[in-house]
Amino acid sequence: MTIPAPTRTLNVAMLGCGTVGSQVARLILGQADDLAARTGAHLNLVSIAVVNAHKARPGIDKSLFTTDSQALVERTDLDIIIEVMGGVEGTRELVAEALGRGTSVVTANKALLAAHGAELTTIAHEHGADLYYEAAVAGAIPIIRPLRESLVGDEITLVIGIVNGTTNYILDQMTSHGADYADALAEAQRLGYAEADPTADVEGYDAAAKAAILATLAFHTSVHFDQVYCEGISQLTAADVTAVGRLGFVLKLLAVAQLAEDDQISVRVHPVILPQSHPLASVGGAYNAIFVESRAAGRLMFMGPGAGGEPTASAVMGDLVTVARNRVRGVAGPAPTSYTDRVVATMGDTECSYYLSFEVADRPGVLAQAASVFGSHGVSLHTVSQIPGDEGDPGRDVPSATLAIMTHRTREHVIRDCVKELEGSPFLRGRVRLLRVEGVK
Incomplete structure (x- = not known):
């Protein structure tokens, strides 16, 4: 089968070019023909906003870089912006500006979405733009689109998962090797799984932002980061791990979003004791896994690498192709709904x-x-x-x-x-x- 050569060009710009962004840029530049065949348009990377335009980024033309992110989003010739710069304040204004101009946005920014997702979704809808964010929750694991599209005709009752690879690695070391918390954290830092300042991971803040996004999609209710109960793993001890192990259980840091019988929802992140027979109990190392229960589909499991440049870039590229296809067709994809206004339980x-x-x-x-x-x-x-x-x-x-x-x-x-x-x-x-x-x- 011969696919007609694309006759249209879509201009793409990027905000940020760190570990994930540089990988995305190289994929756009290096897979131009394949992307054109898949989307029906040539994807033309026209500009990348960065803090330091002189930093060496192998495989990316230096002429693409600019330090003026505001001027970039105000360009009138852009079709799609990929936001991988991170942060909330400042980034929110840039993304809102782009969406308000009808420019579609692909983002990996979980903190931004957990704090301002409802506002940005509304702006995108009002201006006929797409806002896609598969990479924001679990790296390469496809979970956003199943919740947003595949399962949207079903009633989801539970989303529970390991959504932070750092804490899962630490607890796996404590379980499998008898390490204490401090030693397991130090090993995670040595291997690059944990940052020098691991607070966002080990205190559960990273997972809480992801829980807010998952709950919003699963229960059609806008859930803000501040509504998520959050408790980390820094107070867990080797004695805790040993004690629950004697009973046939394991300790995991989980994000839990659950629909109660009274139609309220609970959204929380904290250490959880799981029976060893539970599908999430055997997920080790820095892997992520998300378990979903719904009325009709039953129990579903999604598992894979949840972080890192290449897995996250893969999710960004998947969204880029989808959004580009929508632009070629002259439509915006289905927006998530928040019509139920369910109460988030204390x-x-x-x-x-x-x-x-x-x-x-x-x-x-x-x-x-x-x-x-x-x-x-x-x-x-x-x-x-x-x-x-x-x-x-x-x-x-x-x-x-x-x-x-x-x-x-x-x-x-x-x-x-x-x-x-x-x-x-x-x-x-x-x-x-x-x-x-x-x-x-």
């Missing part, structure tokens, strides 16, 4: 199963006393186990033991009340360790 009103461990005096009746605390708050217990303590403090008359309790689903504020009562009980020694559980009925 963490206190969110339902989970919970794992609690705490040291107690090892004497008759203590287990019953601890269980009665949960019973008085209407919390049903799933499993209870007692781990004998060491010989303990010679100054203590009564040896100690550790109780490990897993509950059935209950609201967070109820379990917090249980913790408060336990920590005021005379049999308790130390603090209560609380972790959330998924995948247990």
